[in-house]
Structures are given as C-alpha cells and as structure tokens.
Amino acid sequence: MTETDASLPEVQLATFAARLRLEDIPERVRHEARRSLVNIFATAFAGSAEPAVDITVRTMKPYAGPRTATLVGRSEGGDAALAAFVNAMSANIHDFDDTHQATVMHPAAPVFAALFAQAETHRLSGAQVLLGFVAGGEVECRIGNAMSPYHYARGWHITSTCGVFGAAAAVGAMLGLDAGAMLHALGTAAVQSSGLVEALGTMAKSTSVGGAARNGLLSARLAADGFTGPAAPLSGRRGYLRVHADPPRLEALTEGLGSQWEIATNTYKPYPGGIVLHPLVDALLELRQAHGLGLDQVAAIEVTGHPLLRERTDRPDVTTGRESQVSAQHTAAAVLLRGRAGLDEFTDEAVAETGRAGRPPLVFHDDAGRGIESVAVVVRTRDGRALRTEIAAALGSEANPLSDGQIEAKVVELAGRAGFKGDVPRLIDSIWRIDRIADAGEIMRLAASPA
Structure with a gap:
C-alpha cells in the first residue's frame, strides 16, 4: 500500500476495521453493542413468520447448499447465504429494529445476520462476533454520515445501501482480514449496494436488506480468498460516495475514528414503523x-x-x-x-x-x-x-433511551407474539454474555424454533 493510498479516507477506515481488537473498544461501547444484539433478536422473532419471509424461504431454499446455519424463529435452516438474507429480512421487516438517528439507518439487521451466518458455519466465538459487530456498525454508520442527508432524501434506502458495507466490514474483521483485503471487501460491497425508498411499505424493501447481509458476507469471503477491487472505492472520482451523495462529506469517514463511536449512539424503538x-x-x-x-x-x-x-x-x-x-x-x-x-x-x-x-x-x-x-x-x-x-425527545431516542430491561421485555413480547416455544430467558442471557461464549452458534441455536 503506497503513501498516497494511506491518505485516502477509505484506506484509513479499512485499516481501522482490520486492526480493531476487542480490548480497544470501551466497555460502554461493547455494552451498547450487546443492547443492539438483544434488540435485533427481538425484531427478528417478530418478522420470522411474515408472509414475505415465508415466500423467500420457499423460493430460495431449493437453491441453497446443505444446512449449516439457523433461521431465527423458524425450524428450517439453510446455508450461510440463505441465513444471512432471511435473518436480515426478518429483523427489519416491521421497521421495529434499531436506528442511528443521524442517518435514519437501521444498522444491526444486515450486520448481525451476516456475522452469525459466518460464525455458525465456521464455529467462531462470540467475542469474534462482538468485535465484528462493532467494526461493521462503525463502518456503515460513518459511510452513512458521509452521504447524509442527501442520500436518503434522494430516495436511497440507506439501511440497505450502507448495510452491505457494514456486513462486509463486520465479517472481514471477524475473519481477521488485513487492511488491504478489508479495502477490497469494501470495494466489492460498493458495487452491490442498492435499495430504494420507493419500496418502503412493500415486500420488495426487504429484499435489499437481505441482499445487504448476503452480499456483504460474500464481499468479505471473496476478499479473504484474494478477490480485489478498486483502489479508491469510496472517494474516487467515480467512487461510491461521489456517485451517491452531492456532495459527500469525506471527512465523516475518519473524524474521531477510534474515540467517537457512532455505534454507541444507536437507539431502539418502543413502536414499530418509521x-x-x-x-x-x-x-x-x-x-x-x-x-x-x-x-x-x-x-x-x-x-x-x-x-x-x-x-x-x-x-x-x-x-x-x-x-x-x-x-x-x-x-x-x-x-x-x-x-x-x-x-x-x-x-x-x-x-x-x-x-x-x-x-x-x-x-x-x-x-x-x-x-x-x-x-x-x-x-x-x-x-x-x-x-x-x-x-422534545421521543421514547427510545438517544436522549430518552429504552433501558436494558425494556429491551429484554421486547424480546419476550415479540418472541411470544411469534409463537416461539424456545428458552427466551436463556437466549437473552447468552447474548449479554456473548464475548464469553466459545461457539457463537450456541446463541443462534437457542433462537431456532423447535421442529
């Protein structure tokens, strides 16, 4: 990587995500990440039996490989790609998931779905998942900041468009990609970013959220195997940010990086909907x-x-x-x-x-x-x-947040509403202890509906 390359904001962001270690992340940020994970399992239960999810599983399963991963709230499983797609759909379908207020993005759905699909398939630890979750959330929110408010106001569905970067960076961090490979993962994610606000209120919206998780997972896996992308995928003359924002705020990619944590500003909804x-x-x-x-x-x-x-x-x-x-x-x-x-x-x-x-x-x-x-x-x-x-500050906003107990109650309520018969208290406890769990797949298996 040349000196000129190192000055590019996306190179600095990729380097941050590649070199991040769990011990570098303040406990308050790790706790917020755990809160995000507890909340996202709640909303994944809520969406797990929706007709759009039923259709997607029915349509995609014949084309999937052997079962290696869990679908939250369902008895069927799938391969990693199917699980990433479906779990992201389920988590976001009711617009009941988390919100990064500065961008109006829902960061967790694409990231958690890709991470657990990879972790379960390859028996990775909960600590690796938590690291990836923070890295991916930070990357996607910062890319969103660089394009806001133009990007979403112009009609791009920012959860999907930025979610693919978050999923790629998350899986890349979990896999230990070096800075160069991480940059290539972001470059491959950039060419797969899509999603339209016009699709809100329809089943079609959920395909771009599922695609963000699956395509981010694919981008990281390709980079791990030597796949390459452009040298300046975000800030280049025809790079992602210059195409998708007018103008982009490139400094948002790196300002306060490592000390100001965007993922720590995440919020959780008491009501479904926008x-x-x-x-x-x-x-x-x-x-x-x-x-x-x-x-x-x-x-x-x-x-x-x-x-x-x-x-x-x-x-x-x-x-x-x-x-x-x-x-x-x-x-x-x-x-x-x-x-x-x-x-x-x-x-x-x-x-x-x-x-x-x-x-x-x-x-x-x-x-x-x-x-x-x-x-x-x-x-x-x-x-x-x-x-x-x-x-002045709606319930669930950053200034008036839900408590840990309220988020736990949301899991209990939404799992019950979905007819889930598993051990919800044990699942919640395992998420709070995620960084001490040797096999992250244990969490997902607790979220599977008994056959």
Missing part, C-alpha cells in the same frame, strides 16, 4: 391520556417536525398494514382509536379499521432545525378546542 413517527405517537398518547381524547372527537391535526416526517409519512390513503408503518395519517388514527401503537396497530385489519373510522386531516409544517425525535402537535377538536403538546 422512526420519524415516534414523537407523533408519544404526543397523541399523551393528549389522549390527558384529555380523554378519542378519534371521533378530532377534526384535524397539525404537526411541526423534521422535514423527513412529511417526506416519508404523508400517506393518507394506505390500504395495507405494511404501508401503514410509514403513514402518519394511519398512525395518528390508530393511536387515537386504540390507545397504543404495537404491531397489531399496523396490520391489514387495523388499516381497514382506521379507514372505516376516518383518518383525520393532517397538516405538516417542516422545521429543518428539529431533530427527528422531536415534534409539536396541535389537535383541533370538533367542539372547537386546540389541544397542544410538544415532544
């Missing part, structure tokens, strides 16, 4: 409780929030549960009608119910100075009142 909807849910739950407010009393709602709230969720005419996860109008009606915002409020049946009851008109006011965790709401009632509230 993260930008969470402060709206909190606001309406508060008004409902304070004033006995019901849907039939509401004439109109005004919402002042980050522009992404309007851009992603102004969908008054949704007809399916999957679409409703990114609809402010349905979400508002469901919360006012039922007094909660769980998975049952984002089903086809719930959408039909809010459609019959009538979704109140919702007026958006953009405020680019607000964070996505903040909103001001005015509910105008049919009897002429104007009920106001403001949410």
Whole structure:
C-alpha cells in the first residue's frame, strides 16, 4: 500500500476495521453493542413468520447448499447465504429494529445476520462476533454520515445501501482480514449496494436488506480468498460516495475514528414503523391520556417536525398494514382509536379499521432545525378546542433511551407474539454474555424454533 493510498479516507477506515481488537473498544461501547444484539433478536422473532419471509424461504431454499446455519424463529435452516438474507429480512421487516438517528439507518439487521451466518458455519466465538459487530456498525454508520442527508432524501434506502458495507466490514474483521483485503471487501460491497425508498411499505424493501447481509458476507469471503477491487472505492472520482451523495462529506469517514463511536449512539424503538413517527405517537398518547381524547372527537391535526416526517409519512390513503408503518395519517388514527401503537396497530385489519373510522386531516409544517425525535402537535377538536403538546425527545431516542430491561421485555413480547416455544430467558442471557461464549452458534441455536 503506497503513501498516497494511506491518505485516502477509505484506506484509513479499512485499516481501522482490520486492526480493531476487542480490548480497544470501551466497555460502554461493547455494552451498547450487546443492547443492539438483544434488540435485533427481538425484531427478528417478530418478522420470522411474515408472509414475505415465508415466500423467500420457499423460493430460495431449493437453491441453497446443505444446512449449516439457523433461521431465527423458524425450524428450517439453510446455508450461510440463505441465513444471512432471511435473518436480515426478518429483523427489519416491521421497521421495529434499531436506528442511528443521524442517518435514519437501521444498522444491526444486515450486520448481525451476516456475522452469525459466518460464525455458525465456521464455529467462531462470540467475542469474534462482538468485535465484528462493532467494526461493521462503525463502518456503515460513518459511510452513512458521509452521504447524509442527501442520500436518503434522494430516495436511497440507506439501511440497505450502507448495510452491505457494514456486513462486509463486520465479517472481514471477524475473519481477521488485513487492511488491504478489508479495502477490497469494501470495494466489492460498493458495487452491490442498492435499495430504494420507493419500496418502503412493500415486500420488495426487504429484499435489499437481505441482499445487504448476503452480499456483504460474500464481499468479505471473496476478499479473504484474494478477490480485489478498486483502489479508491469510496472517494474516487467515480467512487461510491461521489456517485451517491452531492456532495459527500469525506471527512465523516475518519473524524474521531477510534474515540467517537457512532455505534454507541444507536437507539431502539418502543413502536414499530418509521422512526420519524415516534414523537407523533408519544404526543397523541399523551393528549389522549390527558384529555380523554378519542378519534371521533378530532377534526384535524397539525404537526411541526423534521422535514423527513412529511417526506416519508404523508400517506393518507394506505390500504395495507405494511404501508401503514410509514403513514402518519394511519398512525395518528390508530393511536387515537386504540390507545397504543404495537404491531397489531399496523396490520391489514387495523388499516381497514382506521379507514372505516376516518383518518383525520393532517397538516405538516417542516422545521429543518428539529431533530427527528422531536415534534409539536396541535389537535383541533370538533367542539372547537386546540389541544397542544410538544415532544422534545421521543421514547427510545438517544436522549430518552429504552433501558436494558425494556429491551429484554421486547424480546419476550415479540418472541411470544411469534409463537416461539424456545428458552427466551436463556437466549437473552447468552447474548449479554456473548464475548464469553466459545461457539457463537450456541446463541443462534437457542433462537431456532423447535421442529
């Protein structure tokens, strides 16, 4: 690697990921990584029996190799590629997984799925998985930072597009790739990055998340076997960042690297659906409780929030549960009608119910100075009142995080909802102890549904 090469930001990022050791990672960061893993198993259970996952397993399994890896919440297994694809799909399908607020990315799904598929197939340790998880999460979030806000606002599904880099770096770190091979893994990942916001609310969205995990795993494995890529895959004249952002912020790849941990800013959702909807849910739950407010009393709602709230969720005419996860109008009606915002409020049946009851008109006011965790709401009632509230930091945000106990409860609830009959407390305990487990596959086997 030449001196010129070493000055490139992607070379510095690849070198960081390749040389990172578990003892270099502060305990607070390792603990946040464990929290992310506990949470992602919860959401993988929630999505494991979804029709989109059933179709994917049914379609892909005949083309898979011998069973070497586990599908979370299911009795079938698959090869590493199938497991990476399906487990990432399951974990993200309800938009109930973690969120890196600065980019609105869900970092864990592609990374955890690729790591455990590789670890289970080759009997790697939990400590190796934890190292890879931190390395991969750091890489994907920093690449996301370098492209935000343009990339997501332009219509790229950032969880998928950046997830492939996270999966590649994670598996590469777990395998012990050197800096040169890690750079090649990122280069191979770059040419496979895809995902469109237009697909949100459809089954198609989940294919790019699954693809990110599988293709990241492939990128690392190819690099380990000598496969090469471009010298400047991210910052080059026609490199990934210059193609996908206008303009890219290249310094975000390396600023504070090793001392400022992006993965430590991860957050976890108390409600399924788009993260930008969470402060709206909190606001309406508060008004409902304070004033006995019901849907039939509401004439109109005004919402002042980050522009992404309007851009992603102004969908008054949704007809399916999957679409409703990114609809402010349905979400508002469901919360006012039922007094909660769980998975049952984002089903086809719930959408039909809010459609019959009538979704109140919702007026958006953009405020680019607000964070996505903040909103001001005015509910105008049919009897002429104007009920106001403001949410500064939604439940589950970085400033108002879920506790460890709340995340554990989320696993218990979602595993139960999925009909999982395994030992959930033992699974949770094993994730908290991941760096002391000799065979990471033990964790995945605890997450398999008994045949």
